[in-house]
Amino acid sequence: MPTGWGSAVHLAGVRPGQTVVIFGAGGVGSNAVQGAAMAGAERVVVVDPVEFKRDMAKVFGATHTFATAEEATAFVIQSTWGELADHAIITVGVLHDEVIHDAINIVGKTGQVTVTAVGNGWIDENPGMLIGYQRRIQGGIYGGCSPLVDIPRLISLYKSGKLKVDELITRRYALDEVNQGYQDMLDGRNIRGVVLIDHDD
Known part of the structure; x- marks a missing residue:
């Protein structure tokens, strides 16, 4: 749980009113959804090809879900008046170049891509996609959580009914x-x- 939740709250630093796109809605992604929702994101968009996972993402706080990056991108362009997302968080089971490319393309100027996944390869793309638009890629392990601080916080959120654990x-x-x-x-x-x-x- 800390890995996904912390990816949104600590590594991405999601703030109220922002648009967040999460690629992959498994265990880590579902907790990234909860973290983004609790941090006050206005739009929590999930991209996952599996219908069951998209349905469950709504239980955890996703506002919109899509089977493909293309569908999500079209929605984000329309709903943000072309500003694009503030954050893309990658929590897929196996990281690959295509999802990194999709994540970079869905964030706007000064947007951040947070990678909480491992895999093979790296994006072979014009570096202007990162440099020209001042985008950032942030990697991290355990979602940047501190066990002494965040585990008690997560337990408290669970006990108060704000964090869904049993549904996971x-x-x-x-x-x-x-x-x-x-x-x-x-x-x-x-x-x-x-x-x-x-x-x-």
């Missing part, structure tokens, strides 16, 4: 179903799966 666990598996859990994750059928171990055995 969309499927529970017995220990002998662990392979099915991994397959469901790869197929986009769960946001977070947990393996339950019967201590009586």
Whole structure:
């Protein structure tokens, strides 16, 4: 949870009234959605090809969801009068050049791309896309969260009902179903799966 939430709150530094686009709505992305919503973003836009994940993103605070970057970009252009997004947060399972390209193109001047994903390759593009428009790419691990500060804060938000945790666990598996859990994750059928171990055995 801190990784996604912190990506929006700490690394991106989302502020009230901003437009945030989150690429990938799995476990990390869903918490980035919650972080952006709690930080006061006016528009929290999610891009994910899996319908189930887009539907769940709305539970966590997404204001708009799209299956493709093209659809999201068209919406952001229209809804911001061409100013584009303030932030793009990448939380896909495997990072690749195309999503970085899409994220850079969806943020406006002085916009920031926050990468909370790993993968292969890097964008092969005109550096003017970053330099000319003063855009920034911010990377980080654990969402920039401090365990001593943010874990108690997240627990408090959960206890007060402001942070959704139980809804993140969309499927529970017995220990002998662990392979099915991994397959469901790869197929986009769960946001977070947990393996339950019967201590009586």
